[in-house]
Amino acid sequence: MIEIHKLAKKFKVENPKKLSEQDKKDPRLQGRFFHSVREVSFTCQNGEVLGLLGPNGAGKTTTLRMLSTALQPDGGSINIGGADILKNPVEARKQIGFLSGGTGLYGRLSGRENIAYFGRLNGMSNDAIIKRTAELSERLDMDSFLDRRSETYSTGMKQKASIARSVIHSPKVVILDEPTTGLDIMATQTVLNFIRDLKRDNVPVIFSTHHLDEVSELCDRVTVIDKGITMFNDTFDAFKALDEESLHEAFLRSIGKSKQQTTEQ
């Protein structure tokens, strides 16, 4: 189980003049600090898929980066399987599979070599790496390109190899930042099926997305954040019940905006 409680993160603004017009008007800008995440809480049980939703700039990536131990929170707690990961981030990292926004593949290496490199970093034996890579290659439909240099990959191929790389060590929890962004319909389905497989294996999955159809297809739970604060955190059924006819309207309601208000703006 993953449990995060009242997570907070601020960044020092080095040059306020360089902020976007939107960020300058954002209530999260206080003096020299931008409070990207102010109070985010949610839980995800084993075998559940949680969809993290929110408008652009809401704080989803910042939240997921804290959850992955890439960023240290300023406040709040993160528990995985009952253990406080902030007390021992190095140990916790071994239990987490994290797909970040950028692919981070080494272009001169093949997909297989990239994946193996991360397997070795996680202390896996060669035999274990070979076996697990074969399994992931089948699940993510990568056989046809896995031995090519990754700099020649399409967006979809890169994303599949990056996902495989992030889960080579069979992590106990999986965190995916916008895993289907930029993918075609077939690659998207492969990734969604892969998430379904993780759920079947009882692994909790948290993923951020802007696609409500994916949420409807996959998610047991939904968390919506806006301006760094959790606005909704409940089951998918409860999210849907916000507006039985339209998930878009349900989303707008969760952040306190009805369709009418949005069209008036």
Ligand SMILES: Nc1ncnc2c1ncn2[C@@H]1O[C@H](COP(=O)(O)OP(=O)(O)OP(=O)(O)O)[C@@H](O)[C@H]1O
């Ligand atoms: N290192 C940083 N320094 C200053 N501000 C930052 C930093 N990282 C993020 N922010 C700001 O924090 C806010 C939240 O960013 P974040 O990337 O977490 O949002 P998001 O919900 O993932 O957005 P999107 O849907 O557009 O990917 C944004 O306004 C962003 O400009």
